Amino acid sequence: MTSYKVLVRDVIKKADVLLEVIDARFPDETRNNEVEKEIIRLKKPFIIVINKCDLVSKDKLEKTKARLSRIAPTVFVSGKARFGTTMLRHQILASACIKGQDILVGTLGYPNVGKSSVINGVTGRHRASTSPVSGHTKGVQHVGAGSRIMFVDTPGVIPFDENDDYVQGLLGIKDATHLKDPIGVALKIIEKMLVENKTALEVFYNVTLETQDSYSGLELIGKQCNFLQKKGEVDEMRTAIRIINDWQTGLLLI
Template sequence: MSSYKRLWAKVRKVIREADVVLEVVDSRDPYGTRSEELEKMAKDLGKPLIIVINKADLVPKEVMDKWKRVLSREYETIYISARERLGTRKLWVAIKKVTPRKPIKVAVVGYPNVGKSTIINLLRGRHSAGTSPIPGYTKHVQLVRAATWLKVVDTPGVVPLRGSEEELVFKGALSPESLEDPLPVALKLIEEGLSKDPEVFRKTYGVKGDDPPTIVENLAKRRGLYLKGGRLNVEEAARIIIRDWQQGKLVFFYTPEDYNLE
């Protein structure tokens, strides 16, 4: 069995344990961080699915409301910020709404870096887990009682990704450290950022520039990133940009209009 199929087998196992599946997506790109394959698997296994748009504190409320309205046409949808503990009551209500079973067993599934472990900790009511910004990292597997009516599968299902290096980085499945040459991906990320918010790199890093190469160079200068001989270390500047995108420190976002969904 290929590693890709093995990863999907793990996701299937997590979903089978559950009565309800929470598909966690990133508020900056909810549609782009959905998984059709995951949604089909939940449907085939007869499990109700709730789309949980996480990191809602990063995006304006009116944009979150638009996404909720659009995605609710297909699935029960809520938006929360697990890190800031915002919207947790909405999560309880949504879980109770989709199934009459008690106690309800919940699985938390999604791409790397969308905040699955934080949501598991939120459901458990404490911040005790081994969470880490390294994509795909989680510690142990067990079913944990979170309330008299709720049990949580204590390991998130990490949806495996196939695609270009660029796509894998954008969705948090490849860390900047794992890239032999991070520059092309970072340049594409900057291009996307400039198209969404021309001021985003000035606001985030205090650097100016109208094109991706200039922004990378200016960031390297600002951070004092030089190699021997005085050459700018643009590769390290590129890694900083990728890392900050994956960790939610660099913020630009997509709207339903970007996907022709309104």
């Protein structure tokens, strides 16, 4: 943990502009207050980059952008679809306020928010190494993006004192095979979908959910997927793993 703190503070100190990359599905959960305070303390310009914007509704996205824009310039992008990356490039140039020299851009964020994908989107080619496995980036990588922009790609910023298995499952920091309680995480996903986009959940699994009870939802999804044990009971673990995988790979949209 100490090494991550040292790494992050070093990037903040050296960079001309900082990007805080967050997940559009969890804008507040993927912000790191300690990192933001350090950026502000050192009086460095920073941009909030809402990545994975293709996984949420336009209405939700606009509300999030309007709220976060009060804190710092905010741009929403899809690193995967390379949407919004031209706008991000313009914002980097505007925020740096440096003429005639290269701009060093530090990228910070939790594991699996898609920092490397955002960099590749701006550069227009596969320069930063990416992987669906969280924590893929090792050490610091410098990536040239043209137009005087040089990115510093970092490993994910692990939350200080973060031990919440449910949060790590929802954010995709840990996949289903590394979670202590996959069923509990799946129930959290169902709860969130029931509140924010019940219709999408029902359409995706071809079910009709009569109540807001997440456990009943898990059982119904298990039956629809035919994840049954010998006595006809739902295989809750298999169902939970399916739901977590669908969530983390972006098949379930809010």
